[in-house]
Amino acid sequence: MRLALFEDQAASGFAPVAWMRPVCELLCGQTSLRERLLKYLPVTDWGAFVRPFLAETYQETHPQAAVNNLDWLAQEPTLLVNARWLPDVTGLQCLEHARLEEAGVLDQTLVWLRLHPDEVPLLSLENWDDALMSIARSRWMTEAPGRLASRPWDLVLHNADQLRIDYQLRRSGTLRSSRLRGARSLGANVAVVGDSSQVEVDPTARLDPFVVLDARQGPITIDAGAVIQPFTRLEGPCHVGTGSQLFRANVREGTTIGRDCRVGGEVEASILHGFVNKYHDGFLGHSYVCPWVNLGALTTNSDLKNDYSNVSVPLEGFSIDTGSTKVGTAGELLPKHVPSFCRIWHGVLDDQIDLGTGIETARAVLERRKQEFTPAQERLLRHVFKLTQAERETALHRSREKRRAVPVT
Incomplete structure (x- = not known):
């Protein structure tokens, strides 16, 4: 079986935990989705379609995989699986028997389909979601079991259930x-x-x-x-x-x-x-x-929260209602939101972190655990620094306005 994991547009909703890695590498249960599928399914060859700025480091980490490679996809029929999917046992069993004329859908979102090489010219990395859904509509669409995560707190919320599911798989003849x-x-x-x-x-x-x-x-x-x-x-x-x-x-x-x-x-x-x-x-x-x-x-x-209301989390400059009363946040001694590449210095939020010094620190930290900080990882870190600039500026502006509103005693 050939397998390809893909990120759709909703992958950006997993910031900041997915800035440095594809969503299929985020943990929920015992493993990530990629590890789960490679363990459970008879996969002989696999690839991934991820946000472009992650492609270099992901290819470096997984040299055996085809990353953002449409030519590879055109070679043989390939099972495409949404990177946000949290499958149960039934869902994984469905994948083993997925047919070309079927597509699995959950909450009007494509979860999986088996793509024929002749359909690859219909795809483009720039318009991936719409092209895939257009192909899926030509299939017999069936309700996919499991859940689709949309935010980092979804992984935390469903972790206990996924741990139980993974234990079932671990106890099965396939994984035991x-x-x-x-x-x-x-x-x-x-x-x-x-x-x-x-x-x-x-x-x-x-x-x-x-x-x-x-x-x-x-x-x-x-x-x-x-x-x-x-x-x-x-x-x-x-x-x-x-x-x-x-x-x-x-x-x-x-x-x-x-x-x-x-x-x-x-x-x-x-x-x-x-x-x-x-x-x-x-x-x-x-x-x-x-x-x-x-x-x-x-x-x-x-x-x-002290009033037991839903927790809201600032993401990319916006406050998002998590729908949950329990989500890990900072207490009142610190701001609720400390953006990427910022720090609390003498009780004040600032962005006066030297990126070069931070990169050298990252290199030293990885070396302590016998890991390598590669040039590709440094390029990714510098790119994410640019991607998160607007979020930092918004948070710093709010912090300054809040301090001005506090009377001096």
Whole structure:
């Protein structure tokens, strides 16, 4: 099977977490959509159609993939899948048997279709959405199972359900590994509360004495090389990724900890994408944390407003109602919105960050984890700096106006 993931126009709604990566690489559940599809489906060749400024770094990260390559798409029939889709088990099964005359649609948005090479001349990277929907209308359109995410908080909101779905897939004959061990082999000093069949741990993971795994609300999975130190409590559904380390942590349900994270304190219903440092005490709730973020000692965020009304989030200069009463935000000690490439300096929002110095810091941070900061990644970072300039200017103007309105005492 040939597979191509595609971003539609709504991909821009995932800013800022998708500035540096395609939407299909964002985590929800145990993995990203790309990882999920490559694990579940019999894929022999794959590609992706992403926002143009991401193409260079994405091709560098995945040299085996065809990125924004219409010539590749014209070679053989290819299954196209929307990068925003959160599939359930039934939805993934539908993809295995998708036919050329069908198209999967959800909320009047194309989710998947199998494209014939003869239809590729109808496509263009500049008018991708309309061209694809025009092709889909020539098909028998069927309701696609699952959900479509539209904003970063959708990933957080649906993470617990996706963790349960991914555990079903992990337990299936397709994905289940004989190397995984269940709760009975963890040792007498590791306490499992609830259904022990809902716990799976890679044999190379280390769980120290006095760790509690509470699977009463959902499954718990711990991947290879993870280290769980004493007095850590994990509450399912949750997932701990490869090489991550937990230090006396209280991990609440609905949490995904990606690969190579360092986590302490309390984490509730959040997604830590990977390479995140939250070593010390402090609370993190209903948040999506991107790679290479470092949360210092006692960093705490609020995820619930005092009046229990819906949380609004500033995105690209506009206030967006999330429709949810719980979304991770900053507390009143800091502005509600700190745009990309800005900082709080002596209590004031400013943009006096030297980009060159920041790039050198990024290079040093990646080297500490034996990762490379490539020239393509630097070009992407400089491009995103330009893309977010208007957002910074709007936020800085509002901050200055707010300070002027406060009487001097």
